[in-house]
Amino acid sequence: MPALSFDNVVKEYPSAGETVRAIDGVSFDVEPGEMVALCGPSGSGKSTLLLLAAALLAPDAGAVRFGQTDLSRLSTKEISDYQRHSIGLISQTLDLFPGVPALENAAIKLLADRVPLPEARRTARPWLERVGLGDRLSHTPDQLSGGERARVAVARALVNQPRLLLADEPTANLDTRRGLEVVDLLASAAREQDVAVLLVTHDQEAAAVADRIETLRDGSLGSPMPLDRTAIS
Numbered sequence: 001m002p003a004l005s006f007d008n009v010v011k012e013y014p015s016a017g018e019t020v021r022a023i024d025g026v027s028f029d030v031e032p033g034e035m036v037a038l039c040g041p042s043g044s045g046k047s048t049l050l051l052l053a054a055a056l057l058a059p060d061a062g063a064v065r066f067g068q069t070d071l072s073r074l075s076t077k078e079i080s081d082y083q084r085h086s087i088g089l090i091s092q093t094l095d096l097f098p099g100v101p102a103l104e105n106a107a108i109k110l111l112a113d114r115v116p117l118p119e120a121r122r123t124a125r126p127w128l129e130r131v132g133l134g135d136r137l138s139h140t141p142d143q144l145s146g147g148e149r150a151r152v153a154v155a156r157a158l159v160n161q162p163r164l165l166l167a168d169e170p171t172a173n174l175d176t177r178r179g180l181e182v183v184d185l186l187a188s189a190a191r192e193q194d195v196a197v198l199l200v201t202h203d204q205e206a207a208a209v210a211d212r213i214e215t216l217r218d219g220s221l222g223s224p225m226p227l228d229r230t231a232i233s
């Protein structure tokens with residue numbers, strides 16, 4: 001069964017007395033262990049799809065499902081449980097807390113869940129080690145490079161072992177090599193922990209790491225792009 005499915009989803013935004021149809025009948029699935037790259041020009045609806053998957057927006061028609069669960073049928077409490085425990089969300093701005101050390105930033109979901117600080121730190125530490133930041137635990141975001149900040153955001157998203165990882169251009173401010181390192185981390189989470197990953201990216205090389213590429217244009221999906229790995233050296 002897919003971890004995430006979009007079934008004929010429509011999403012409109014009110015805009016200056018009119019409505020803008022940001023998502024126009026999108027259907028696709030992401031399986032556990034699969035990484036799907038979501039590409040498309042600016043304004044094509046990529047972030048909107050991610051927000052729908054995170055239940056931060058509700059569709060106007062169609063259904064977004066997590067496993068068999070239609071997210072629109074969840075109560076407010078169930079939505080907040082879903083957001084806290086089932087998904088890891090990496091926004092483009094990363095949203096790390098300024099002045100807070102990497103270890104506590106990575107542990108923030110556990111702390112929000114009232115896990116005691118020493119235990120939250122113990123749990124978060126191996127995730128930071130896994131993303132190569134074992135020697136940066138007490139660095140605050142302003143003491144980390146862009147790539148290191150992105151890796152803290154990856155550790156934070158994975159810390160409570162969510163089933164679904166939603167990443168909105170996590171490589172936006174990184175050079176190609178650092179960007180690919182972050183995407184490789186997401187790919188290993190998919191493979192090793194059976195996490196379903198939906199990755200928004202403009203970067204063709206990053207997209208090529210995915211198992212499949214879906215392309216959005218004006219809120220609709222194009223035909224899935226075949227992966228030509230030979231094109232990337």
Ligand SMILES: Nc1ncnc2c1ncn2[C@@H]1O[C@H](COP(=O)(O)OP(=O)(O)OP(=O)(O)O)[C@@H](O)[C@H]1O
Nearest residue numbers: 013014015020022041042043044045046047048049
């Ligand atoms: N809160 C909002 N209110 C009104 N219109 C919105 C809102 N958010 C997005 N839109 C519109 O919906 C469409 C899709 O926006 P979205 O942010 O999903 O695009 P995107 O593919 O993520 O773009 P980018 O690559 O620039 O991040 C755009 O036309 C945008 O202007």
Ligand SMILES: [Mg+2]
Nearest residue numbers: 046047048168
């Ligand atoms: Mg966007």
